[in-house]
Amino acid sequence: MTSLFRRLLPAPAAPSIQRDTVRLRLDDAEIEVLRVRDPRARRLKLSVDERGARLTMPPRASLVAGERFLLEHRQWLQQQLTRLQGDHLAPSLTLREPGLLPLRGELLPLRWQEGRFARVEADADGIVVQLPARAGEAAFRRALREFLEARMRADVGRWLPGYLPGLPRAPARLRLKVMSSQWGSLAPDGSLALDLALALARPSAFEYVLVHELCHLLQANHSPAFWAEVEARFPQWRAERDYLRAEGRRLKATLRQLLP
Structure with a gap:
């Protein structure tokens, strides 16, 4: 007892x-x-x-x-x-002053315009920020995050259909967030999470991370069988993995500088 x-x-x-x-x-x-x-x-x-x-x-x-x-x-x-x-990719951005914004492996000129709503857009000349006269730092950072998320979702939407054949299912949903060490993760329920810092990386590295996580739908590990699945879908994966190992800390630090 x-x-x-x-x-x-x-x-x-x-x-x-x-x-x-x-x-x-x-x-x-x-x-x-x-x-x-x-x-x-x-x-x-x-x-x-x-x-x-x-x-x-x-x-x-x-x-x-x-x-x-x-x-x-x-x-x-x-x-x-x-x-x-x-290690940062670009100097700190100052509100309403011209600067440079890292995006997709490049540094693009950034300019400001007064507008009715806070909004960040890309055009032929680089990046333009529309900001109401009384809007402050927080409004700009929110608009910048929305811009980066929209660009990432557009990339995923363009790449994903080409990789779905041969997979048991599509990811249940996509979450974009700031991640400390990982570039992506796949939850047991099929939810896919990607690091927002990938918006700053070269597109081929971002695509590799997407393929990497999709292959976990087939192999929930990093066994030789898993890497064979990655190889079959993205043969240049080693170069992109090396790029992320070399530039990863800088990319993540820059994102935290942009979105404190």
């Missing part, structure tokens, strides 16, 4: 991960560092990616120890952030 009673008791809840931020002064700016207290961590760890700086702490590490660790590694942090900023 005792052992049965113990089996019926609910399992203890897993320790939760706690998050907050701490400000740190660098050589040329003050930044926010995400501070994460993780029960699985065994030591203090500092990391930097396109989302910013992150300090991971074990449960028993004191806040003072964490702050001391940040100060000791401040120079390293400055170097990593500077390098990451240098």
Whole structure:
């Protein structure tokens, strides 16, 4: 009875991960560092990616120890952030000032017009942004995201019919989102997710990711059989995989710069 009673008791809840931020002064700016207290961590760890700086702490590490660790590694942090900023495809866009917008592996000139609604469009001369006189940064970023999503959906709509023969079914639906490390994923229900940063990549790399995820409808793994399916549909996949490995961090960082 005792052992049965113990089996019926609910399992203890897993320790939760706690998050907050701490400000740190660098050589040329003050930044926010995400501070994460993780029960699985065994030591203090500092990391930097396109989302910013992150300090991971074990449960028993004191806040003072964490702050001391940040100060000791401040120079390293400055170097990593500077390098990451240098990886961007284009300089930051300033509201209502001419600039360059990365799109489909190119840098296109961007110009501004006053309009009734916030809208981003492509024309023969590059990219034009229509923005109401009183609209601000948030309206522009929303319009830019809608533009990138529309371009990606148009590409998928053009490519997808050619790859459907030989597949058991079409994807159930398509979601476009900002992804940290992956370029795409296929859920068990057949929903296809693609990284919005693919709008900035060369079209052949974007098409490869689409084919890669479609082949998971046939092989839910990365076995030799899976890669044979990819090879049969997209023989140049290795070149595009290498391109994404070389340019991926820069593409993802640029997207986060464009859509903070």
